[in-house]
Amino acid sequence: MAGLLTIVPRYLPRLGMAPEWARRQRPLVLFFTGVAFAVTLLFRARVEAQAAAYATGVLVVMSSAALAVALLAQKERQGVAPYFQALLLLFAYVLVANVVERPDGVRIASFFIAATLFVSFLSRALRSFELRVEGFQADEMAERFVDLIRKQETPLRLVAHRPERGRLSAYWEKERRIREATHIPPHDPIYFVEVFVQDPSEFATQARVWGVDHLEVKVFRILGTAAPNTLAAFLLYLRERTGKRPHIYFEWGDEGPLQAALSFLLFGEGDVPTLTHEVLRRHEPDQAKRPVVHVGG
Known part of the structure; x- marks a missing residue:
């Protein structure tokens, strides 16, 4: 013993x-x-x-x-x-x-x-639907983005983006598809958010957040343990920091339900839109305050 x-x-x-x-x-x-x-x-x-x-x-x-x-x-x-x-x-x-x-x-x-x-x-x-984030450590650029969001009069809109190397045009293409599919007004600014899963075996951690400013593209990059849980926790974090109800936009993936579930349990990824909404639903019972998940494309 x-x-x-x-x-x-x-x-x-x-x-x-x-x-x-x-x-x-x-x-x-x-x-x-x-x-x-x-x-x-x-x-x-x-x-x-x-x-x-x-x-x-x-x-x-x-x-x-x-x-x-x-x-x-x-x-x-x-x-x-x-x-x-x-x-x-x-x-x-x-x-x-x-x-x-x-x-x-x-x-x-x-x-x-x-x-x-x-x-x-x-x-x-x-326990897979817990937030799995003990807190966020944001760098100076990420804090600057949060200040901009707090001051802007338009809704807080985030676009979930799978991390890629190099291609800045990928962000522009993604923004065009999301705006067309979900009818986001052209003048509303959007922020991309990317989750890097370093060790999916770790259940909970202090997530680190970097802000990256590519001229017209602003990106939150987060080091977490599972993409859906980290995104849900980050939306709640931004709601508390800015006083705004976040809206996050996804595109549907090509995985089947079983493959997505296994990917989520084993690697912290999978059917990210559905799982992000489920984590938020469990942790914010008030639908009027709950961050909104949009899926298009």
Whole structure:
């Protein structure tokens, strides 16, 4: 239990694979105690079976450590590498012999691992519609854009744009298509917003925002963990900073529903318009205050 109380709060909540209360030790102690009782009842409190599970777990940890050390010694071409490889073979032999002789240990360990993975994946899926942004750190240019938006008399209009390199004409083409499809007045300024997903395994982070001014094209660039969630959080952030109700414009993608859902869960992208609207709907129940999502093209 001491090992789990050290590892779980450090990794699983950060990856979204456990609820936020898993960062606190007291609820975790109660949870793991309940799991221990469940395992005891499931295997009828057989000391032999639990002893086999303990031995199997210890041997797996030691074999994993031996493998890591052997690979590191081989990579650094150390002279002691053959000794570590011999220890690895010894631990692997003892582990296999223990599993063959006392398979109950593998059954208990498999039950616990399967339960942990199931709960972790379920938590990640259920929490996928959270904002996943702890705050925004804007640079000087982004702050200047926010000041301009606050002073302008026209509505706040943003266009979601997939990050691309180089081509400034891509922004002009996108603006033309969006204005035609959604009938944005020619005199209303628009701001592009791009989300760069660096590490989708990170569940929540402090998002960094850069402002980029390309003459007639103004772009917010955001480093986040998932495109729909980051966009939704940024819209709410701009609403609070400017006092204006944001409007964001998308074009439909070409992905199927299943592919889009998998892309969202695994890579933080996917059916961005629909998912952005869903995140906003869950976090702003008042439709009159909720940022507006438009899709055209």
